[in-house]
Amino acid sequence: MRTEHRERPNVSLYLLAGLATAPLFMESLRGALHGILEREGFGVRTSQLLFPYGDWSRRAVPQLWEISRDMRLRPGRFGRSVGGRRALDSIAAGWREKPGSTDRIVLIGHSGGGVAAVHAAWQLHDQLGGPPPPVVMIGSPRCRIPEELQASVLFAYAGPAAEAAAAPGKPSDAVARLGTFGGWRGAGRPRPGWQKDKHAPHDMRGVPIIGKHADYFREREPYVNELGLSNLRLTLSVVWPWLRERI
Numbered sequence: 001m002r003t004e005h006r007e008r009p010n011v012s013l014y015l016l017a018g019l020a021t022a023p024l025f026m027e028s029l030r031g032a033l034h035g036i037l038e039r040e041g042f043g044v045r046t047s048q049l050l051f052p053y054g055d056w057s058r059r060a061v062p063q064l065w066e067i068s069r070d071m072r073l074r075p076g077r078f079g080r081s082v083g084g085r086r087a088l089d090s091i092a093a094g095w096r097e098k099p100g101s102t103d104r105i106v107l108i109g110h111s112g113g114g115v116a117a118v119h120a121a122w123q124l125h126d127q128l129g130g131p132p133p134p135v136v137m138i139g140s141p142r143c144r145i146p147e148e149l150q151a152s153v154l155f156a157y158a159g160p161a162a163e164a165a166a167a168p169g170k171p172s173d174a175v176a177r178l179g180t181f182g183g184w185r186g187a188g189r190p191r192p193g194w195q196k197d198k199h200a201p202h203d204m205r206g207v208p209i210i211g212k213h214a215d216y217f218r219e220r221e222p223y224v225n226e227l228g229l230s231n232l233r234l235t236l237s238v239v240w241p242w243l244r245e246r247i
Contacts, residue, residue: 009103010043011247012094016050016087016120018111018140019067020060023049026110028232029217033108036240042247050090052083052116067112067141070119071179075146075199083112084119091120104247105133108239110216111175114140118153122146134246136239137201139213142179144199153201154242156235158216161206171206173213207231207238 013033015026026049034047053063066082078084091105105124109117114137125132125148132152145153157176171177183198209215209231210223218231225234 008041008043009247010045011037011104011106012045012091013037013047013106014050014087014091014108014117015048016052016083016107016109016113016117017055018109018113019053019063020056020058021051021110021113023055026108026217028219029108029235032232032236033240033243036236040244046094048090048094050087050113052086052090052120053112063112067115070112070115071141071143073119073144075122075144078119078122078146081116081119081123083116084123087116087120088123091124106136106243106247107133108136108138109140110138111140111213114138114155115143115179118143118145118149121152122149125149134243136243138216138235138239139173139176141175142177142181142200144181144183145201146199150200151202152246153203154239155201155204156207156238157204158209158212159206161208161238175213203242205238205242207235209234 015030017026030047030049034044037044053066070081070083073081107117107121117135117137121133121135132149135153137153137155139157157171158173159171181198181200182194182196185192185195207216210225211218211231215223215231216235223231
C-alpha cells in the first residue's frame with residue numbers, strides 16, 4: 001500500500017523562565033527538545049530561552065509582583081500581561097533579525113513563565129489566526145485559560161502519574177497549587193456557583209520526578225530513579241508525546 005509522506009512543519013521553540021531564574025536553568029530542556037524535533041524531521045527555525053520577568057540578576061520582589069498580577073488577569077485582558085507582552089516583544093524581535101516562515105510556534109514555560117506563555121499564546125493567536133500555539137506549563141501557578149486555548153495547553157506538575165489525563169493527582173510542587181483555574185458558572189447552568197475547573201486546560205499530567213519545583217530538568221544523581229530515568233527524561237516523556245500531536 002502506498003502511504004503519503006506528510007512534510008513536517010518548521011517550528012519556532014520558545015522556553016519561558018519564571019521567577020529569578022538562572023540564565024541556563026532551562027537549557028537542558030531546550031537542547032533536548034531541539035534535538036528531538038530535528039530527529040523527528042521538523043525544521044527548527046529557532047529555539048530560545050526567554051526571561052519575561054527577568055533573570056536572577058533582577059530583584060525578586062518586582063518579578064513576584066508582576067507574576068502575581070498576571071496570574072489574576074481575566075481572559076480578554078491578556079493584552080495587559082507584563083510577561084506576555086515581553087515574551088511577544090522578544091519573539092517579534094527575533095523574527096525581525098531572522099525573517100522567514102514559521103509554520104508552528106511552541107511555548108514552554110516553567111513556574112511564572114507558564115503564565116506568560118499562556119498570555120503570549122493568546123496574543124499570537126489573536127494576531128496571526130490559525131490554530132493556537134501549543135503551550136506547556138511546567139510547575140506553573142494556575143491562571144485562567146481562555147476556552148479557545150484550553151485544548152492547546154498542557155499543565156504538567158511534579159506529582160503521581162495518573163492513568164488518565166482527566167484524573168490528575170495532587171501536585172507535590174507547591175507552586176503548581178497556587179492560583180486558580182476556577183470561575184463562576186453562568187445563569188444558564190443548573191445552579192449558579194463556583195466551578196473550580198472552568199478555565200482549566202484539557203490536559204493535566206503528573207510527572208513522577210524526584211524533588212519538587214526546581215528539579216524538573218535535573219539530569220544527574222540524586223535526581224535519577226531506580227529505573228535509571230532522570231528527572232529531565234521523565235519530564236520529556238510527558239511533554240514530548242503531547243507536543244508531537246499538536247505541531
